[in-house]
Amino acid sequence: TQLLEQSPQFLSIQEGENLTVYCNSSSVFSSLQWYRQEPGEGPVLLVTVVTGGEVKKLKRLTFQFGDARKDSSLHITAAQPGDTGLYLCAAYSGAGSYQLTFGKGTKLSVIP
Amino acid sequence: DTGVSQNPRHKITKRGQNVTFRCDPISEHNRLYWYRQTLGQGPEFLTYFQNEAQLEKSRLLSDRFSAERPKGSFSTLEIQRTEQGDSAMYLCASSSGQGEWADTQYFGPGTRLTVL
Numbered sequence: 001t002q003l004l005e006q007s008p009q010f011l012s013i014q015e016g017e018n019l020t021v022y023c024n025s026s027s028v029f030s031s032l033q034w035y036r037q038e039p040g041e042g043p044v045l046l047v048t049v050v051t052g053g054e055v056k057k058l059k060r061l062t063f064q065f066g067d068a069r070k071d072s073s074l075h076i077t078a079a080q081p082g083d084t085g086l087y088l089c090a091a092y093s094g095a096g097s098y099q100l101t102f103g104k105g106t107k108l109s110v111i112p
Numbered sequence: 113d114t115g116v117s118q119n120p121r122h123k124i125t126k127r128g129q130n131v132t133f134r135c136d137p138i139s140e141h142n143r144l145y146w147y148r149q150t151l152g153q154g155p156e157f158l159t160y161f162q163n164e165a166q167l168e169k170s171r172l173l174s175d176r177f178s179a180e181r182p183k184g185s186f187s188t189l190e191i192q193r194t195e196q197g198d199s200a201m202y203l204c205a206s207s208s209g210q211g212e213w214a215d216t217q218y219f220g221p222g223t224r225l226t227v228l
Contacts, residue, residue: 004154040221040222040224041221041222042116042203042205042219042220042221042222043155043203043219044219045216045217045218048216088154088155090154093157097168098143098145098160098167098168098207098215099145099157099160099168099170100145100147100155100157100217101157102154102155102156103154104152104153104154105153105154
């Protein structure tokens with residue numbers, strides 16, 4: 001079973017600050033996904049990264065996939081209260097499997 | 113497209129009772145998944161259906177748990193003889209089956225189960 005370790009587990013910042021959260025593993029992934037989950041709701045897919053070294057931008061969010069495809073980061077510029085939520089990284093468990101393995105998530109609070 | 117829906121949204125039950133949850137996937141999605149999420153954890157995979165066939169089951173799915181997708185549309189997850197450790201959010205997701213990394217799973221809002 002592949003383990004995805006996310007850090008930090010909790011993050012509380014002021015509106016306007018920048019932040020980076022990390023997703024690390026000892027396994028190589030064919031792809032990696034980032035989700036955002038709000039309290040009482042299911043996760044919503046933000047992005048899928050596929051190529052080692054790939055960088056994808058989604059407005060103020062920048063996602064990077066490590067060159068070796070073992071790790072990923074999410075950087076948020078000028079955080080806003082609406083960014084508050086649980087950020088989860090996930091990857092498929094192996095060839096031919098359709099089960100997603102999730103990290104424990106980073107709980108982000110952006111204080112106005 | 114109304115998204116994935118789950119019912120009920122909340123369920124409180126006493127230990128030992130049976131409960132059943134329903135998931136209605138996005139129409140024409142042939143893949144359906146069940147996950148469980150406890151406080152402070154990410155979702156954990158339980159089982160996966162391709163149409164009506166149950167193709168993967170996690171070791172987390174004990175013999176008290178059973179899932180069905182009788183006509184390849186909606187699915188039910190039943191827990192028999194509930195235990196306090198079953199308290200969790202049960203999430204359903206569906207996907208269109210376009211391939212591995214391109215196959216986006218769309219999650220429902222979940223059913224929050226509390227076992228007293």
